[in-house]
Amino acid sequence: MSKYFYLSGFVAVALMTSSHAIASSNDEDAVKRGKYVMDIGGCVSCHTDKKNKGKELAGGVGLPTPFGTFYTPNITSDKEFGIGSWSTEQFIEAMTQGVSPDGSHYFPAFPYTSYAKMTRQDLVDLKAYLDTVKPVAKAAPDHDVPFPFNVREGMMVWKALFFDDSPFKPDPSKSEKWNRGSYLVNGPSHCVECHSPRNFMGGLDTDNLLAGEPKSPEGEKIPSLLSSDGSAFSKWSHTDTVFGLQMGMTPDGDFLGGSMGKVIVNTTGKMTEEDLKAIATYLGKPDKKKTAASNIEKSQSGS
Numbered sequence: 001m002s003k004y005f006y007l008s009g010f011v012a013v014a015l016m017t018s019s020h021a022i023a024s025s026n027d028e029d030a031v032k033r034g035k036y037v038m039d040i041g042g043c044v045s046c047h048t049d050k051k052n053k054g055k056e057l058a059g060g061v062g063l064p065t066p067f068g069t070f071y072t073p074n075i076t077s078d079k080e081f082g083i084g085s086w087s088t089e090q091f092i093e094a095m096t097q098g099v100s101p102d103g104s105h106y107f108p109a110f111p112y113t114s115y116a117k118m119t120r121q122d123l124v125d126l127k128a129y130l131d132t133v134k135p136v137a138k139a140a141p142d143h144d145v146p147f148p149f150n151v152r153e154g155m156m157v158w159k160a161l162f163f164d165d166s167p168f169k170p171d172p173s174k175s176e177k178w179n180r181g182s183y184l185v186n187g188p189s190h191c192v193e194c195h196s197p198r199n200f201m202g203g204l205d206t207d208n209l210l211a212g213e214p215k216s217p218e219g220e221k222i223p224s225l226l227s228s229d230g231s232a233f234s235k236w237s238h239t240d241t242v243f244g245l246q247m248g249m250t251p252d253g254d255f256l257g258g259s260m261g262k263v264i265v266n267t268t269g270k271m272t273e274e275d276l277k278a279i280a281t282y283l284g285k286p287d288k289k290k291t292a293a294s295n296i297e298k299s300q301s302g303s
């Protein structure tokens with residue numbers, strides 16, 4: 001306890017001295033950029049209870065996991081029930097370290113494991129947008145997670161084993177476009193969180209990122225997003241990937257559903273064409289002048 005106190009005081013001083021470098025968080029451009037960061041981050045998928053007509057970002061969405069059901073908190077600008085009283089630094093700490101302003105550890109049902117890769121600028125802008133979200137004075141339900149998985153201190157061990165908080169590192173041998181795609185997939189858009197297998201403790205299997213997950217906590221079969229493992233996706237061209245992520249349709253004419261449906265509505269369907277092309281560059285196969293239509297023919301003829 002006292003150790004924590006000491007540590008957070010230390011961090012606070014360190015952050016106060018560096019805060020001069022941060023762009024002002026209440027200008028209009030930051031808010032606009034922050035709205036887009038929210039979209040690429042898919043916050044709405046987990047923090048807006050659309051099924052029950054919940055208000056924007058007021059939480060209460062149930063997330064089933066092998067360890068129990070987590071309910072997302074209210075992240076509106078309400079000062080008591082939301083995060084309206086948080087400083088930008090406290091917000092960044094939560095998103096990149098998985099630690100709340102009172103020093104407790106978050107469960108990784110909150111994908112801070114990917115958000116840790118987000119740039120400081122994106123997070124500052126995101127907080128500027130969240131500050132404009134209408135306050136909702138309502139608490140979200142408590143998690144329905146049994147002992148011992150409900151013990152936040154246990155997350156310290158989990159984090160030591162499975163949480164890599166190192167920032168995103170661009171690969172200088174690759175193009176800017178490829179790196180932007182890598183940032184989105186591994187950072188804010190957290191595609192890796194669903195599309196990778198996990199070990200029995202819920203940690204990502206980092207040797208097999210994006211290799212797919214035959215049975216997700218919600219009972220879904222999640223396909224591989226690798227480009228060279230013979231999976232269905234490995235045959236998608238860049239154009240197929242852009243189109244699929246925008247419209248939710250595969251080259252075979254199937255519609256993507258389940259939790260990917262939410263991702264398409266709240267995340268990829270709202271991305272700029274440029275960002276979708278970046279993801280395609282990072283994940284997909286170069287076009288070689290193929291069109292999505294010619295791929296449909298190809299897959300129907302079984303080649």
Ligand code: HEC
Binds near residue numbers: 111
């Ligand atoms: C996959 C679901 C999921 C997504 C996507 C998600 N969150 Fe969360 N978030 C959670 C869960 C679950 C918690 C609660 C964690 C806990 O109690 O330990 C949480 C907690 C938080 C908290 C802490 C709130 C508090 O009161 O302590 C913040 C802040 C937050 N999320 C912001 C965001 C933002 C911003 C985004 C989008 C960039 C986002 N979340 C996307 C599931 C999600």
Ligand code: HEC
Binds near residue numbers: 190255
């Ligand atoms: C919340 C979990 C989740 C997240 C996050 C997620 N996906 Fe998916 N994804 C799925 C599921 C489930 C399917 C299977 C949908 C179906 O079969 O209807 C899928 C399917 C896909 C497919 C179709 C592949 C095929 O072979 O048919 C692509 C492409 C894809 N996702 C890309 C992405 C990208 C890119 C991201 C990040 C921007 C992402 N996904 C994030 C759950 C997720």
